[in-house]
Amino acid sequence: EDRLLPLSVEISEIEALGGPLLLHSWREGIDDVDNDGEADEWEYSIMREITPMKENGTVKIDFPSLELVANGEFGKVSLYITGTDLAGHPVLNGGAPGVDNDMATLVTQDDLPTTISQPSISLDRWGNNLLVGQIHEFSFSLTDDNGIGSIDNISIALAPGDSRGDIWLDPLSRELSVNDNSPIHPVGLVIDELAAGSYKVKIQFRLGVDSPQSWNTSTQKPSVIVTEHGQVLELGSNSLSHLEWTVDGRVNLMLLSADDLSPPHSELFGNTLYLQPDDRFNFSGQLHHPANGLNVILDGDWQVNFSMDDNQNNAENWYTILSDSSSFMATSEIPQSRWNHGSATVQATIVGGVQTIPITDMKLHIVIDSTPPQLDFPVTTLSTINSNQMMQQLVTIRVNEAGGMGQNPLELHWSFRRHGVEISNMHGAAQLPLATDAEGLWTYSTRIDFDVNSDLLLPGDDLVIWVVGADLAGHPLEGIGTEGNSKMTQLRVIYFQPVLSELTVSPYQPTIESVFTIDGRVLNEGNDMGVVKVGLWAWQSSGNGGRYHILNETNLTLLPQQHAFFTFSQEAWDSGDLQLYIAINDDDTNLTSVPVGLVREQTTGEILWQNIDSPAAVGLMILLISVVLMVVTAAIRRSDEEWDDMDEEEIPPPPPWAPDEWPEGAGPPPEILTQSTSLLEEE
Incomplete structure (x- = not known):
């Protein structure tokens, strides 16, 4: 079986081609005459072609195919180029004789089968759609024990029957390419060798906004086509219906931000920016896809045209370049001589290339406000x-x-x-x-x-x-x-202000173990009612300074401007200064001293009186007084009886006539010595 190696060379010339181009080849299994395994210069075969006369730029030159059938398993093939242009200048970077110096070294091997794992073929989609301006990935696993570089070409036909949907992969150079009029833009290629002869191929691409309308209206079923030795391999990767797709070509230019650059600064409210006359402002936009809200990249040269119009005067127009193929930033101002009131609309439009589905314009509303709130x-x-x-x-x-x-x-x-x-x-x-x-x-x-x-x-x-x-x-x-x-x-200000207005002690100077009373009055000088706690405190000194003891306390409820009285009874437990204080609401920083004199010892008379004042002495005194009273009463009664007896002997009998019956001419009537008054006369 023939094993032919097609050969072609690309050569570049800035002035004029037209000279000869020589391809030197050495095959280890065929041309190594001395069998030393070295590519000697005299062992190389030469093929000659003439470059196009007076042509410049990059030109591809095809040479006859190289026969490799007898080169043997793992036999080396060495290639290098010599030649001149029309002026006789030699070819640069063409290599030299020898495997270590040549332009390219190949190894021949028995042709082993190529396979593609059907389950591994995948196409990441958004639902069943490919979104314009966003990166998608087509991937599959391939096995070829000759190495992926032995394959002539791998073609991904995203839209079978439409060459604009083809992506070509050159496994040897590991480069991607598409047709000139294709809306597909290759982004990246990753080939990972999973094991000897087994590879994971990932092709990343992006669809442009010029994708055909038919890709949007008709379902596309991709396929993978592998070409080896000039023949298309039957790998069962045609018409991958489970990866069918349509293109979603919608793109929106969205307002990203807008800022007032003139103080006092205002903020964007929705899609409206409120400005004052003579303010400067900037705004930015971003291309988004409405399906997932992610950024969209436009390949090619694009610009953004702006128009600011108030529907009263001529619109103001300007433009800027679409930076990073996805966004823009623009600056403008509101001259008072042109924009002094009302509102205006800034409209941004993407221009520069073919849009199958027009990109939605961005709008920024401007309100010009000259009146403060x-x-x-x-x-x-x-x-x-x-x-x-x-x-x-x-x-x-x-x-x-x-x-x-x-x-x-x-x-x-x-x-x-x-x-x-x-x-x-x-x-x-x-x-x-x-x-x-x-x-x-x-x-x-x-x-x-x-x-x-x-x-x-x-x-x-x-x-x-x-x-x-x-x-x-x-x-x-x-x-x-x-x-x-x-x-x-x-x-x-509403407040409750209790004030201690009066404070008296009775007796002023108590004696030891006697009980004295403390009377006081508290007045509420505030305008709110409240409850005040009045306490009787005593200070007790100690080695650490001392502390207060609470002897008694009471609570008083007071209306505004009302007063209330309180009374404490206390026994004098020691002589001298008792150090008594009245505390209001437990405030130890505002105490009032109780005006009680120094407690003194009791005198003998006070002690006797105190003893007489005991319950037993009182009982005895009552008994003695009762006896005396009984004796006195008996004596008085006896004296009264004696007087009664004397009265009975000395009082003469009444006359036999009444006073008004005294006979006339008998001289003056006798003097009446006693007379009793009836109750009626007394009344």
Whole structure:
């Protein structure tokens, strides 16, 4: 069987070809005359061809095929080139005699079979689609014990019957190629040798936006065609229906970002950028595929045309190059002399090549805003606030802004001040989220905790509030209640202030083991009711300094401006200064000394009186007094009886006539010595 090796050479000349070109070949099994295994110069055979006359550039020169049938298994073949151009300049980089110096060295081997693993053939798709502008991969496993370089050509026919869908792989040079008018762009080739004679082939490619419409409307069934020794091998890899596909040629130019370059800076809101007159801005776009949202690459030369139009005057046009074949960045400005109000639309269009399915344009809306937003505090919002009701305060404000405020919240700041100076750590801030917006009126509302220590507030302190925010064009808020024009809220400090107003002791100077009372009065000078704890404390000294002991305590409930009395009874347990104090709400830093005198020892009379004052002595005294009273009573009764007897002997009998019956002419009536008055006369 003939074993022919087709030979061809590519040669480049910048001026003029036309000279001879010589191909020197040496076959180890045929031309090694002296059998030394070395390619001697005199052992080379020569084939001669003439290059095209006066032609320049790169030209392919074909030589007759080289017969290798008798070269033997693993026999070497050495090749090198000599020759001149039309001016006689020698060929460069053509090699020299010898296996170590030649241009190419081949090894002949018995022709072994080539196979492709059918299950290994794969084509990564998005669903059943190939997406334009994105990398896809066709892969398969191939086995050839002669090496993959022994194969003439491997063709991937993505769209059988349409040569524009062919990808050719040259296994020897490991290069990929396509037809000149093909929309397929080879990206990469990976050939991994899994084992001796076994290879994993991965071909990466990208479809262009000029893919034929038929690839979108008709299902394509790819195939793998392997050519060896000029013949197409039957490997069962034709019409791979399980890998059928259609092209999805949709591409969108999407707005990626837009920034206000002039202070105060504004942010992109949706696809709308709010600017002030004379602002500069930039924006960027990116090609995306709507199927998976990934970036799209356009092969070839493309540019982006821009048009900014307000539908009133002539549009402003400019363009930029599509960088990285996928994105762009552009800068423009809003001159006040041209754009002083209203809105405009910036439209970006991709141009430069064939688009089977047109790429969707990008649009950026520009709102030109020259009026700052106006802040308005409703009468019911923070006009008055009580210091004991500063949590969950409902705050509602309104902003008049025709251009737009966006969805971002505003910031409410507050500061508690005394004599115009902020009280330490008595400030804060909170966000006011957007509640509603309608016809240029934006309402923000929420409940806010003025999270401060209200116990530090005093009557006369002030609460200052202000709101920070800006519209979408960057204009800061204006009006009462904004930064630099803060709002003063009427602060009503609610407090409970118990004050010890009176304190007396009885007796002032008690004696040891006697009980004395402490009477006091507590007045609430605040404007809120509350409960105060009044305690009687005693100081006890010790080696470590001493400590307070609680002797008694009571709780008093007081309304605003109300007072209440308290009384403590205490036994004097020692002589001298008892060091007693009245404590309010367990505050050991604000104690009031009890005005009790020095406790003294008892005198003898006080001791006697104290003994008499005992229960037994009292009983005895009562008994003695009772006996004395009985004796006195008996004596008085006896004296009364004696007097009664004397009275009975001395009183004469009554006259036989009544006083009004005294006879006339008998002289004066006798004097009546006794007379009793009836109850009726007494009344």
